[in-house]
Amino acid sequence: MLEKIFLILFFPIIIYYFCFIVNIYRGLNKLEKWQGDRIIEEYISIIIPFRNESENILQILSSIENQNYPKGKYEVIFVNDSSNDDSLEKLKTNIKDKNINIISVPIEFESKAHKKRAIRYGIEKSKGDIIVTTDADCILKNNWLKTLVNGFDKKTALISGPVEFLEENGLFNKFQKLEFSSLIITGAGLIGINKPLICNGANLAYRKKVFDEVGGFDGQLSLSSGDDEILMQRIWKKKKYKIKFCYNKEALSFTKANKNLNEFYNQRKRWASKGLFYELKSTVTSIVLIFLFYLFLFSLLVLSFYNINFYLPLFASVFFLKIILEFAVMYKGSSLLFNKKILKYFLITEIIHLPYILILAISGVFGNFSWKDRKLTR
Missing domain, CATH: 3.90.550.10 (Spore Coat Polysaccharide Biosynthesis Protein SpsA; Chain A)
Structure with a gap:
């Protein structure tokens, strides 16, 4: 039952994120x-x-x-x-x-x-x-x-x-x-x-x-x-x-x-x-949905300890598709603007990216930071 509820809640977010990545690729082709x-x-x-x-x-x-x-x-x-x-x-x-x-x-x-x-x-x-x-x-x-x-x-x-x-x-x-x-x-x-x-x-x-x-x-x-x-x-x-x-x-x-x-x-x-202070509601919605996608992906990994037969294969499938689509975007973008040699570090960056996004999103909203020797808040 828990698994069905989980899928119902997060399947639309998965679809949204992958459509978001595909649209970036489409946009690069239109430049x-x-x-x-x-x-x-x-x-x-x-x-x-x-x-x-x-x-x-x-x-x-x-x-x-x-x-x-x-x-x-x-x-x-x-x-x-x-x-x-x-x-x-x-x-x-x-x-x-x-x-x-x-x-x-x-x-x-x-x-x-x-x-x-x-x-x-x-x-x-x-x-x-x-x-x-x-x-x-x-x-x-x-x-x-x-x-x-x-x-x-x-x-x-x-x-x-x-x-x-x-x-x-x-x-x-x-x-x-x-x-x-x-x-x-x-x-x-x-x-x-x-x-x-x-x-x-x-x-x-x-x-x-x-x-x-x-x-x-x-x-x-x-x-x-x-x-x-x-x-x-x-x-x-x-x-x-x-x-x-x-x-x-x-x-x-x-x-x-x-x-x-x-x-x-x-x-x-x-x-x-x-991120949460953009004036366009559509932009804020996109940021929230992308954050929820990463939260969902991380949750799959954690829940694998609860039910490895269901959650781990689901995590692997979503993460693998994420890697494929994002690599296609990075390869296209690097071909247009940058040096493709940097892509040999893509996989390790993808692994780091999951906790990195969650930590920064949360600390950016609630934490303080410094810049140019100044202590700042949002």
Whole structure:
């Protein structure tokens, strides 16, 4: 009897999850391959918030200064978010181009000057029609800017770009690289079927007038994360603009993986903390159903100790189908954007992923975390 009730409750969730994965694959097939690059008519403002980035700040400065884009067609605004190291001094000393400026978040906002406030302040001071955001720990290819903005037409309001972790030694790095790539691939696939859910502010471009039209980050400043995805969903909700994914490796933004488990855990908790605060009910429903799928799968494993003949074969069947479908998505996405060599770590990542999702989902909702030497809540 218990087994029948269990199946009745969770069978629809299983079907939903597998349809979700299949739709990502469909979306990847629908992505438009971006050919070449171009100089667009609109003036561009690149916003780069930074806090205590002494180790990385000169690298992103070099990437920006080496862009193959006319200097008179864009500006760069570095937004100092209350740094207390020497990153600000390094910037001031090494800037060569006249189109690069530094501003600091006003002192009255210092106690609250998290990433959204820094970006919003940069936008307020910007002159561009197109806003492009990246992070201070990123490395960009020389054709990054003109490849990313190539997709703008009159109907396009936002373009999400690909982000990849830099290659480093160690199994922990490989896990992070593959897991992070799966998020980018998922975001790309969902944009491909016009159901945008995930994007990354380390490589994002949008129209300033549309940012203002949807209210920017208004009403979301109490959340420590979500500046990218909540904005994208607000734009999509208008139903009158196009959202695109930049399917071109020249637009890749490279960033560093976390150095240790504690740093990784806090970052992922911060990302998970926004999940229940998305403004689209359909998005929140999707997140809850995906969490329930993982909870169901874990429950099957635990219940195998109660009835091994029923629950263990069911767990093995569902988990095996999950592996097959997710590998197909990762293989397709890696072929489009990344290096397929990382897929040799796919199976071990799948095994880790089950408890990982459950732990982070719960701790992201109920726990506190730190970011850039700040203790934060949701």
